[in-house]
Amino acid sequence: MLYQRSSALFAAAKKVIPGGVNSPVRAFTAVGGDPIFVEKAKGAYLYDADGNQLIDYINSWGPMILGHAHPDVLEAVISYAKKGTSFGMPTELETKIASLAVEMVPNIDKIRFVNSGTEACMSAVRLARGYTGREKIIKFAGCYHGHSDSFLIQAGSGAVTFGTPNSPGVTQGTAQDTLLARYNDIDHVTTIVEANKDAVACIIVEPVAGNMGCIPPKEGFLEGLRALCDAHDILLIFDEVMTGFRLAPGGVQELLNVRADIVTFGKVIGGGLPVGAFAAKAEIMGHLAPEGPVYQAGTLSGNPLAMAAGFAMLTALNNEREVFSSLSQKTEYLHKGMAKVLDATSRPYTINRIGSMISVHFSETPVTDFETAAKAATGDAFKTFFHGMLKEGIYIAPSAFETWFLCDALTYDDLDATIVACEKVSKTLA
Numbered sequence: 001m002l003y004q005r006s007s008a009l010f011a012a013a014k015k016v017i018p019g020g021v022n023s024p025v026r027a028f029t030a031v032g033g034d035p036i037f038v039e040k041a042k043g044a045y046l047y048d049a050d051g052n053q054l055i056d057y058i059n060s061w062g063p064m065i066l067g068h069a070h071p072d073v074l075e076a077v078i079s080y081a082k083k084g085t086s087f088g089m090p091t092e093l094e095t096k097i098a099s100l101a102v103e104m105v106p107n108i109d110k111i112r113f114v115n116s117g118t119e120a121c122m123s124a125v126r127l128a129r130g131y132t133g134r135e136k137i138i139k140f141a142g143c144y145h146g147h148s149d150s151f152l153i154q155a156g157s158g159a160v161t162f163g164t165p166n167s168p169g170v171t172q173g174t175a176q177d178t179l180l181a182r183y184n185d186i187d188h189v190t191t192i193v194e195a196n197k198d199a200v201a202c203i204i205v206e207p208v209a210g211n212m213g214c215i216p217p218k219e220g221f222l223e224g225l226r227a228l229c230d231a232h233d234i235l236l237i238f239d240e241v242m243t244g245f246r247l248a249p250g251g252v253q254e255l256l257n258v259r260a261d262i263v264t265f266g267k268v269i270g271g272g273l274p275v276g277a278f279a280a281k282a283e284i285m286g287h288l289a290p291e292g293p294v295y296q297a298g299t300l301s302g303n304p305l306a307m308a309a310g311f312a313m314l315t316a317l318n319n320e321r322e323v324f325s326s327l328s329q330k331t332e333y334l335h336k337g338m339a340k341v342l343d344a345t346s347r348p349y350t351i352n353r354i355g356s357m358i359s360v361h362f363s364e365t366p367v368t369d370f371e372t373a374a375k376a377a378t379g380d381a382f383k384t385f386f387h388g389m390l391k392e393g394i395y396i397a398p399s400a401f402e403t404w405f406l407c408d409a410l411t412y413d414d415l416d417a418t419i420v421a422c423e424k425v426s427k428t429l430a
């Protein structure tokens with residue numbers, strides 16, 4: 001495949017946009033080469049600026065769970081756009097999507113809409129601090145909660161890929177209020193909590209990690225966090241920006257039956273438009289302005305086009321709940337197919353999978369936390385794999401620290417094509 005036009009567009013972009021991209025993970029820094037510029041997308045396919053068709057396993061980093069340009073979402077956005085694009089006043093649509101979200105997700109009474117996952121997590125932490133009157137937070141190494149200061153303390157994903165685990169610009173003062181724990185290690189979290197008695201407002205966690213590749217929680221880990229939070233009056237925040245409305249209609253709370261105190265959303269909830277949200281029981285949400293003293297606001301929050309897209313997406317998912325099992329089955333099929341062709345090589349590998357999230361790590365040992373994910377990402381195997389797959393028309397995330405997302409528009413023929421590509425490429429992974 002040729003990428004001449006993409007490369008030319010990238011050169012032009014670099015002159016006026018830092019690094020040529022508006023979010024660093026889009027650049028190919030971790031794998032080398034120039035990023036691909038998209039022209040349009042439909043269903044499971046991307047069409048790039050050079051006219052190549054690619055099978056997409058990123059799906060806009062998660063939102064397009066039903067495939068690109070879903071007719072219901074398109075129709076909703078187009079018809080609302082004709083009424084106006086922003087009012088800065090309440091609309092009935094906001095209550096409709098809020099009611100549907102509250103119906104689909106366990107343990108929440110009220111939800112506040114924002115414009116990104118970053119905003120949702122940042123606001124959830126402020127709410128937890130305001131509610132508990134405590135200042136420290138615990139996060140896990142390798143979990144990503146957006147790019148706000150409190151979280152850029154050895155964060156995963158982009159920051160790791162770019163080798164700046166502590167971003168310049170984040171102050172020491174902020175850093176000292178974020179305590180870092182090891183994912184899947186309840187003893188480590190317990191030690192941190194006990195060393196910071198009555199000081200921890202919340203523990204924020206990706207209940208299924210997706211920003212160091214896909215790393216499901218070990219049995220008992222989330223239950224352990226729940227018990228620890230209950231024992232110490234700490235709020236448990238599930239960051240379900242990636243997993244919400246993807247792993248089950250009610251997210252990981254429903255899938256693994258563990259209750260969080262505050263839940264954050266993004267990605268799928270906006271149907272491809274910029275939407276984030278955070279939600280909790282009424283008692284906690286009552287602390288939020290204008291009902292309570294914890295301030296949080298947004299000029300474009302609850303934007304009608306974004307709410308229309310999100311409402312259409314959640315409605316489609318709520319009405320077609322078999323999508324979640326169909327996605328799981330497709331992901332399992334892909335897993336088995338790739339495992340078979342990789343087993344035939346001498347290259348050690350690990351595949352992690354849950355629901356429609358999957359990642360391939362070229363590692364001899366299981367990948368269960370940030371340390372093991374980082375160890376698996378050393379060496380050139382992933383780079384070779386990425387570029388090999390791309391040559392075969394398969395677009396996976398350009399970093400070993402990212403999960404792949406399946407969308408329901410993928411057919412079994414697409415999955416077979418992916419497995420055949422994987423077989424070809426695996427032979428080049430000496």
Ligand SMILES: *Cc1c(COP(=O)(O)O)cnc(C)c1O
Pocket residue numbers: 115116117118119121144145146147206210211239240241242266267276
């Ligand atoms: C993507 C992501 C975020 C950040 O969301 P943005 O919309 O990119 O700001 C936060 N948490 C998790 C788990 C994510 O995957």
